[in-house]
Amino acid sequence: MSTALTPPAEARPPVRHPDAPAPGEPLGAHYAYCFGCGGGQPHGLHLEARAGEGVSVTAEFTVTTDHQGAPGLAHGGVLATALDETLGALGWMLRVIAVTGRLETDFRLPVPVGTVLHLQAEVTAVHGRKIYSTATGRIGGPEGPVAVRADALFVEVKVDHFIDNGRPEEIQAAMADPDQVRRARAFEVNP
Numbered sequence: 001m002s003t004a005l006t007p008p009a010e011a012r013p014p015v016r017h018p019d020a021p022a023p024g025e026p027l028g029a030h031y032a033y034c035f036g037c038g039g040g041q042p043h044g045l046h047l048e049a050r051a052g053e054g055v056s057v058t059a060e061f062t063v064t065t066d067h068q069g070a071p072g073l074a075h076g077g078v079l080a081t082a083l084d085e086t087l088g089a090l091g092w093m094l095r096v097i098a099v100t101g102r103l104e105t106d107f108r109l110p111v112p113v114g115t116v117l118h119l120q121a122e123v124t125a126v127h128g129r130k131i132y133s134t135a136t137g138r139i140g141g142p143e144g145p146v147a148v149r150a151d152a153l154f155v156e157v158k159v160d161h162f163i164d165n166g167r168p169e170e171i172q173a174a175m176a177d178p179d180q181v182r183r184a185r186a187f188e189v190n191p
């Protein structure tokens, strides 16, 4: 793991937000057209995440023929996306909006098409706006061997990050989303 992903000595353990969803509760998609979790992306990952204990989440991603790199095997970038999306869902447990600053991925086993990747992610430390986290993706069941893993640094941002940098048409469409929970996740977590 690179030094950039090692929390400084002054970093604090993460604190689960009192209003975080209960363990086992589905988190749903934060945006319908998110490639990681949105239902509106026909070739997306359709990753389904749930709240875990403490500041952790679990998720599943089923590898389909849309996700291949080598014939019959998941593309490494797609697997990194699954890890990134699962780590991104941790913001909901802290009730902050955060984006990936750094993502270091280890690919330990090939992941065939048809595999359900069982993901687990947790925050390990927080220092100011910096959120240190780690994730695994297992195959053959939630206790199966680790096929992929990652260490990450997410950086807390305000909603202006998206308004200033995203395209107005998508921002406005997301704000008009009739799904109130999803709208809250996208825009009202920490405005």
Ligand SMILES: CCCCCCCCCCCCCC(=O)SCCNC(=O)CCNC(=O)[C@H](O)C(C)(C)COP(=O)(O)OP(=O)(O)OC[C@H]1O[C@@H](n2cnc3c(N)ncnc32)[C@H](O)[C@@H]1OP(=O)(O)O
Pocket: 004, 030, 031, 036, 084, 085, 088, 089, 097, 098, 099, 100, 101, 102, 128, 129, 130, 153, 155, 157, 162, 171, 174, 185, 186, 187
């Ligand atoms: C529709 C909208 C709503 C959607 C909401 C849901 C979102 C969820 C989406 C989920 C989808 C899945 C998730 C996704 O895919 S999120 C999409 C992929 N990620 C991005 O697009 C992020 C692009 N990067 C940026 O915007 C900026 O660089 C950020 C915001 C990250 C920081 O720029 P900013 O100007 O704000 O802050 P700063 O530069 O002062 O840095 C602050 C601190 O952080 C440290 N640092 C920074 N980078 C690194 C690094 N690489 N290694 C080590 N350290 C790093 C830095 O040294 C400093 O530390 P310190 O000096 O304070 O000690």
